[in-house]
Each structure stands twice: as C-alpha cells, then as structure tokens.
Amino acid sequence: MEKVGKSRRRFIKAVAFVIASVSLLWKFFIPRISEKKPLLRVARADIPASGALVFRKSKVAFVKKGNDVYALSLVCTHLGCTVNVTTRELVCPCHGSIFGLSGEVLKGPSDRPLERLTVEEQGEFFVVVS
Amino acid sequence: MFKDFLEHIFPRLILEKNLRIRYTFCLGGLAFTAFMLLVLSGLLLLFYYQPCPEKAFESILFLESSVPAGRFIRSLHRLASHALLVLIFLHTLRVILTGAYRKPRELNWVIGFFILFSAVFGAYTGYLLPMDQLAFWGTHTGMELIGTAPFGEIAARFLVPDDVGRPVSLLRFYTLHIAVIPLTIAILCFLHFYRIRHDKGVLPYL
Numbered sequence: 001m002e003k004v005g006k007s008r009r010r011f012i013k014a015v016a017f018v019i020a021s022v023s024l025l026w027k028f029f030i031p032r033i034s035e036k037k038p039l040l041r042v043a044r045a046d047i048p049a050s051g052a053l054v055f056r057k058s059k060v061a062f063v064k065k066g067n068d069v070y071a072l073s074l075v076c077t078h079l080g081c082t083v084n085v086t087t088r089e090l091v092c093p094c095h096g097s098i099f100g101l102s103g104e105v106l107k108g109p110s111d112r113p114l115e116r117l118t119v120e121e122q123g124e125f126f127v128v129v130s
Numbered sequence: 131m132f133k134d135f136l137e138h139i140f141p142r143l144i145l146e147k148n149l150r151i152r153y154t155f156c157l158g159g160l161a162f163t164a165f166m167l168l169v170l171s172g173l174l175l176l177f178y179y180q181p182c183p184e185k186a187f188e189s190i191l192f193l194e195s196s197v198p199a200g201r202f203i204r205s206l207h208r209l210a211s212h213a214l215l216v217l218i219f220l221h222t223l224r225v226i227l228t229g230a231y232r233k234p235r236e237l238n239w240v241i242g243f244f245i246l247f248s249a250v251f252g253a254y255t256g257y258l259l260p261m262d263q264l265a266f267w268g269t270h271t272g273m274e275l276i277g278t279a280p281f282g283e284i285a286a287r288f289l290v291p292d293d294v295g296r297p298v299s300l301l302r303f304y305t306l307h308i309a310v311i312p313l314t315i316a317i318l319c320f321l322h323f324y325r326i327r328h329d330k331g332v333l334p335y336l
Binding site: 024027028029030031032033034 | 174177178192196197198199200203
C-alpha cells in the first residue's frame with residue numbers, strides 16, 4: 001500500500017480544534033447585556049392619594065403611601081394568577097391569597113410578598129422599568 | 131547557562147524507569163496541570179472582574195448571570211485551586227515517604243517548599259477578591275492571625291494598608307493574586323523541573 005502522509009489529517013484536525021475553541025471563546029466574550037425597557041409611564045397627577053392605580057394588562061399597580069410611591073407586580077407569588085385590587089387589600093381569585101397594600105402576605109397559600117418593581121422618577125412621570 | 135536549562139527541561143532522552151507511575155503517581159505533574167488550568171481560567175475571569183470594592187461582587191454576579199459559561203469558568207477556577215492544594219500536599223507526602231528530600235535533592239525540597247507556600251498564599255489572596263461576606267470576614271480574621279506572628283505587623287501593614295475590603299488592600303490582594311504569585315510559582319516550577327532532571331530524575335530510589 002502506498003504510504004500516506006498524516007500531516008494533512010493532522011492539519012485539518014488542528015484547524016477544527018482552533019475553530020471550535022475560538023468560537024467557544026467568542027461566546028464567552030459576548031455577555032448578555034440586559035437593556036432596561038420602560039414598561040409603563042404614569043403621570044404623577046394620575047396616582048390617587050389613597051388606594052391604587054391598576055394596570056391590569058401590564059399587571060402593575062401603583063400604590064401611594066404618604067410620599068412613597070411604589071409599583072407592585074400583580075402576579076400572585078403562589079401560582080401566578082393576577083390578583084384583584086380592592087381598596088384595602090389585594091386578593092388572588094385562584095386560591096384566595098390575600099396581600100396588604102404594601103404587598104405583604106396577609107393570608108396564604110402564598111408565602112412570599114408581591115414583587116416590587118423598580119420605579120424611576122422622570123420629571124412629572126413615574127416610569128416602571130423591567 | 132540558558133542552553134543548559136533548556137536541555138534539562140527538554141531532554142533528548144529519558145530513562146523509562148523514571149516514568150514508572152506507581153512510584154510517584156505523577157502527583158507533581160497533576161499539580162502543575164491544575165496550576166496551568168488555574169492560569170487559563172483565571173485569564174478568562176480577568177476579562178470580567180473589577181478590582182474595586184463597590185464593583186467586585188457586582189461584577190461576579192454579572193459574570194454568573196449574563197456571561198455564557200461564566201459560572202462554569204468561575205467554578206473551574208475554584209475547583210482547580212482546591213485540586214492544586216490537595217495535589218501539592220499529596221506530592222509533599224510522597225516525597226517525604228520515599229525519602230526524596232535527602233541528598234542530593236535538598237535544594238529541590240526547599241524549592242518545593244516555596245512552591246507550596248506560594249500556592250497557599252495564592253489561594254488566600256484569591257479569597258478576598260469576590261468581596262462577599264465570607265471573603266471579607268475570612269480576610270479579616272486572617273489579618274488578625276498574621277498580626278500575632280513574628281514580624282506579622284509589618285506583613286499585615288504591607289497587605290492591608292488601609293483596611294480589609296478597602297480599595298488599596300483589595301487592589302494589593304488582586305495584584306498579588308493575578309501577577310506576582312503566579313509568576314513566582316511558574317519560575318519556581320521550572321527551576322523545580324530543572325533540578326529533577328539535573329539530579330537524574332527520581333533515581334536511584336527506584
């Protein structure tokens with residue numbers, strides 16, 4: 001049999017190895033940069049002095065307590081239903097969890113308070129960022 | 131002199147008996163492999179770590195959450211550091227049990243001791259860098275410990291000029307961890323390998 005040089009095979013293997021490792025390294029060097037998108041824009045004047053301003057579609061409620069304005073996520077921390085907002089508490093229709101207006105748990109089965117979303121003040125507007 | 135060094139690092143031939151695995155278990159070689167793994171993974175971590183107290187922990191959270199394989203590389207670095215220490219200690223034990231520290235290999239025993247010391251010190255300086263609670267208090271107690279040793283006050287003042295977890299001391303631990311100690315270990319290792327070949331391998335104990 002004719003003697004075949006192994007150098008070409010070795011060269012192809014080396015090239016494949018280099019390409020594979022460079023592409024893996026390239027992935028490592030490109031991090032996922034999370035860009036903060038404004039989810040909701042609310043005028044300061046629209047928020048009622050007591051109670052909450054509810055956005056059912058984006059599942060956010062703005063609550064004003066004294067001078068403090070915060071946004072509560074309306075996703076129940078039990079199994080993810082959208083909670084109903086009453087004047088004094090937030091009630092989940094699915095399994096009856098009840099949360100206070102600050103998001104704290106008043107009655108189970110949920111065991112974690114409602115998530116608070118980050119609110120940024122931009123002049124006359126409050127902006128919720130995700 | 132340099133040619134002599136290279137010829138010992140890359141010899142033309144090696145005695146087959148010197149490669150018998152059941153005598154050395156290649157513990158030193160495995161330790162050096164762990165060291166090379168540490169250098170490589172550490173080099174990748176450098177691209178994301180920020181050595182200032184406010185940013186350090188944040189940058190690690192970013193590395194773990196947003197960088198592909200970031201958590202893997204960091205875990206690899208941590209595990210390899212554990213492996214390095216374990217392997218070096220086992221290697222030292224092997225050298226003691228086979229009597230390889232005796233004449234004519236005393237110098238290599240001393241070099242090996244300094245490698246061991248540098249590896250422990252390297253692991254310790256890496257401890258502060260994440261700037262979490264474990265790192266902070268671990269370094270805090272460590273500095274108190276060093277202070278009780280002779281000349282410990284001077285060492286502690288060199289390592290921590292302001293206070294544990296403050297900018298200058300973090301930067302100092304960082305510089306030691308990524309530049310001074312790895313370079314020292316690498317130089318000592320090649321000196322170590324040179325001496326092994328120079329003393330004709332692990333013979334005549336075989």
